[in-house]
Amino acid sequence: xxxxxxxxxxxxxxxxxxxxxxxxxxxxxxxxxxxxxxxxxxxxxxxxxxxxxxxxxxxxxxxxxxxxxxxxxxxxxxxxxxxxxxxxxxxxxxxxxxxxxxxxx
Numbered sequence: 001x002x003x004x005x006x007x008x009x010x011x012x013x014x015x016x017x018x019x020x021x022x023x024x025x026x027x028x029x030x031x032x033x034x035x036x037x038x039x040x041x042x043x044x045x046x047x048x049x050x051x052x053x054x055x056x057x058x059x060x061x062x063x064x065x066x067x068x069x070x071x072x073x074x075x076x077x078x079x080x081x082x083x084x085x086x087x088x089x090x091x092x093x094x095x096x097x098x099x100x101x102x103x104x105x
Contacts, residue, residue: 048083
């Protein structure tokens with residue numbers, strides 16, 4: 001399965017370019033928030049918007065930015081009360097597919 005941005009590039013190349021520059025080249029590099037905090041905010045927004053197709057890339061980015069699976073699990077559980085249980089359940093399923101199950105040990 002193509003990643004959403006790759007799939008969109010064929011139809012909206014300008015939109016894809018805006019994601020690459022300025023979003024990733026400037027906004028994500030701004031020192032106002034840490035990349036870890038940006039990842040938390042981005043995943044929260046994606047869960048709230050029920051944008052599960054975008055989640056895998058940002059879950060991986062979040063792990064690279066120091067967020068653990070346990071923290072993502074807690075974040076999604078917390079968001080269920082604000083973004084709704086259906087959004088949280090869908091995000092949980094996509095997170096499990098992307099990062100693997102949470103080891104409760």
